[in-house]
Amino acid sequence: MPSAPRARRKEDARARILDEARRIVLEQGFEALTMRRIAEAAGYSAAALYLHFANRDAIARALGEGGMRSLLAALTEAAAVPDPVARLGALALAYVGFARSDPETYRLIFMEQGFAASALGGKDEAGAAAFQLLAGAFQDLHRAGRLKPGQDPAALALTFWILVHGTASLKLTCSAFLSPSEEDLLATALDALLNGVLEPDPTGPNSPGRSIRR
Amino acid sequence: MPSAPRARRKEDARARILDEARRIVLEQGFEALTMRRIAEAAGYSAAALYLHFANRDAIARALGEGGMRSLLAALTEAAAVPDPVARLGALALAYVGFARSDPETYRLIFMEQGFAASALGGKDEAGAAAFQLLAGAFQDLHRAGRLKPGQDPAALALTFWILVHGTASLKLTCSAFLSPSEEDLLATALDALLNGVLEPDPTGPNSPGRSIRR
DNA sequence: GTCTATATTCTGATAGAC
DNA sequence: GTCTATCAGAATATAGAC
Known part of the structure; x- marks a missing residue:
């Protein structure tokens, strides 16, 4: 020693x-x-x-792990918002804020092949904890009876992740084609996710899902 | 000549x-x-x-442009579905199907830096046409009076793109962490987008958007 | 139009002196 | 622990013969 x-x-x-x-x-x-x-x-x-x-990969992996801890820290701060709906807005802003302030690290973690497979696929504690913060908001909504019947909090947390990642990553690669700000994109998307965009159908809710799952 | x-x-x-x-x-x-x-x-x-x-970049650019035309072809087929809601499901499946069947081309177009900035940022006709297919579905919903008041079809098309790109790209890089199939992920996400996940609030719809836009 | 040969520059990684 | 020197190989791109 x-x-x-x-x-x-x-x-x-x-x-x-x-x-x-x-x-x-x-x-x-x-x-x-x-x-x-x-x-x-x-x-x-x-x-x-x-x-x-050991080699260059080890340095890259350490960078990615550090970046994931930074993301976790940013999300943890946002997760302090008590109301679950407002919290989702705060989490979304914190997520895309991290991607915007450190785009190359975000790329390394979530857009490069190889890193997520090895670091996340293993047992990355920070990554799991970060996702749990997203899932917690939907669990709170579920416990408070604010979700429609049949909605699965875990599945919705994945949808939320897809949404914030889609916003962050498209903004990084296709910003020329995505003129609205991240804030506007997220506001539209979150409003749609929570409240829906269609007029209620008296004959039952629209379900493209049925045709997708066939 | x-x-x-x-x-x-x-x-x-x-x-x-x-x-x-x-x-x-x-x-x-x-x-x-x-x-x-x-x-x-x-x-x-x-x-x-x-x-x-001229050089390697010219070959890469030609590959990306060809890939974009393939994506446009796949989406065009899906866009033939008459009902706009069912069409969105078909478009989403076609989009992620393209990314799954040709993941490296999808990476090149939408996840690598440099390509989208130059090819899309310029005047890529196939890319613009592809996006127009997504936007058309929401325009049809709007014209048919099936959107809630105040919903902007163009903004919703961006949200839809964010959702399908988020699904496709996360599945490529973090499949170990995204156990559900693309079909299940899309079914959940599209149902949420169209119909919402929250119980209607008698005091007015929930709006994290207001806090985001502040 | 196509070739061989090469210039130039970069990379990760290692051997061995100190 | 840190260095210099180097290996072994990769890359893009070009020059000039045919």
Whole structure:
């Protein structure tokens, strides 16, 4: 076991490497994240990085995990809103706010292939906790009897995730085609999700779902 | 102007190059698309490709444009359904079906940075036509008086796009975390979008939108 | 039009001196 | 622990012969 000061110094090096890596991804994108660039920014030789991380993938994974913890922190703050409906608005804003403020990290976690499969597919605690915050709002609505009969809170949480991810990711890649702001897009989408867009049909609710599930 | 047979042969070469490029992307992913690999598959030297395409980006752009035309074709078929509500279900299935059957092309068009900005941001006719098919369904609902008062068909079309893209893209990157099938996810989401999930509130509809727009 | 050969530049990763 | 030097290979793109 290394002595306390040595262990601390080693952790410092690790943290410095990750800090610079995060900055490179933020400023130049994920594909600019090379061992040489990280090393130069952190004041090391490229070879020295391999004393602290097994390889480039390990650095990318650490970045993604850190990003997921940031997302969890942002969502946790929003989840403090008591009323579940208002909370969903706050959660949606926090989610797309994270994607907008750190788009390359959002890409890395949710739009790159390989990361979500390995980090989330394993047992990423932060990711599971983040999703639980979304699910909790729908569970609260369910317990309060505010959901229509037959609505499944867990399935609705997935729909909510799809909605905020769709907003965040389309805004990142197709912003030229998506002129409304994230706020306007989310306001329209959440209103539709909660209250519906169709006039009530006296002969029973419309169900494209039936035809989809056939 | 080249003679007819020569022009045809030149177009053949172009088509063969694109065919092989498409196959490589489909089977090995977009990052495996290198000039060397394309050339080998098409039976050319790498240098010969530069007689038919300015550079690698031009090949990628041609692939994306072709993919967008395929998506438009799939959506056009689904758009033949007369009833607008049933049509939305068909369009959603066609959209995610395209993403599932050709995931790497879907990535290239809608999840990679650079393509949508250049191809869609310009004046991609197929892309605009594809979106118009989605918007048309909501316009039909609007004209038939089946939308609630104050609902904007154009904004709802964006919401619909967000939903189907969210479903398609999350399924591509986070399938381990999204156990339900695309069909089940879409059925839940479309039912929510059209009919809402909350019990009607006698004091007026719930509006997280107001708090979002603040 | 197509080839071979090559220039140039980048990448991740390792060996071995200190 | 950190360095220099290097390996082994990949990439795009071009020059010039045929």
